[in-house]
Amino acid sequence: DNSLKILKEYEEKNTLIRVLNQENSGIAKARNLGINYVTGKYISFIDIDDFVTNDYVQKLLKCSYENNADIVRCNYYEYDVEQELVIKTGKDKEFRIINGNIGKEILDYKGYPWGGVFKSELWKNIQYPNDFWYEDMIIRMILFRKAKKFVYINDKLYYYCMHKNNI
DSSP: OOHHHHHHHHHHHOTTOOOOOOOOOOHHHHHHHHHHTOOSSEEOBOOTTOEEOTTHHHHHHHHHHHHTOSEEEEEEEEEETTTTEEEEEOOOOOOEEEESSOOGGGGGSOOOSBSEEEEGGGGTTOOOOTTOTTHHHHHHHHHHHHOSEEEEEEEEEEEEEEOTTOO
């Protein structure tokens, strides 16, 4: 579909864009490849079949820098691709900062890699395990344990797309 060619053209025009290409080997290997090339202060994941609001990055990074947060999470919509409509939203919660010893209260927040930003330094020596279902839940516990400051914003900035091919 020429997507790789189009991405390479963007890469040639903008030094901030880096295109990484590998044979389809699953989401864990793709995320791990990307993590190995991160040079910025924060990292965010957007699944290939999902989308975000135009101000997703701006709002999450603004909150991250203002609060010197290790992790910032946002609320989300579940979006039905076939019907082209929002079918559900994430549970509304108040703005929250958990500072210091992040304990079991963090379990109130979803652990998906999408829908937030993480300080890149949290990923030092961490890789997604390959060939596991729910590999993100394994990493969630490690990252939340390493984090010193967690912030939640209730803004719905992420569209988690539901379709027949979802796992």
